[in-house]
Amino acid sequence: xxxxxxxxxxxxxxxxxxxxxxxxxxxxxxxxxxxxxxxxxxxxxxxxxxxxxxxxxxxxxxxxxxxxxxxxxxxxxxxxxxxxxxxxxxxxxxxxxxxxxxxxx
Numbered sequence: 507x508x509x510x511x512x513x514x515x516x517x518x519x520x521x522x523x524x525x526x527x528x529x530x531x532x533x534x535x536x537x538x539x540x541x542x543x544x545x546x547x548x549x550x551x552x553x554x555x556x557x558x559x560x561x562x563x564x565x566x567x568x569x570x571x572x573x574x575x576x577x578x579x580x581x582x583x584x585x586x587x588x589x590x591x592x593x594x595x596x597x598x599x600x601x602x603x604x605x606x607x608x609x610x611x
Contacts, residue, residue: 510535511579511589511600512542516609518577519586520547529580533569541571548572581605 534543550570556563578586587604
């Protein structure tokens with residue numbers, strides 16, 4: 507399996523779907539499924555019946571996972587960029603293709 511180009515905490519831009527163009531931060535990465543969860547993006551709603559645990563019932567909103575190909579890492583100016591790996595100072599780092607800046611600290 508190849509190294510992850512998108513990691514938890516990255517700022518990403520949604521490239522397709524109902525939230526196209528919006529930006530958010532990666533909350534969780536699900537590598538086996540090839541999906542990511544982005545904060546405030548792809549919000550799904552479940553209607554819950556009242557139960558003993560939740561006597562009120564109502565609407566349950568949560569961020570649903572979305573396919574990793576639908577998001578791209580946000581560059582310093584907020585636009586989407588691809589990611590490549592380079593060796594700098596003897597360390598393998600992620601580099602934004604557009605600006606050439608390192609993504610990892």
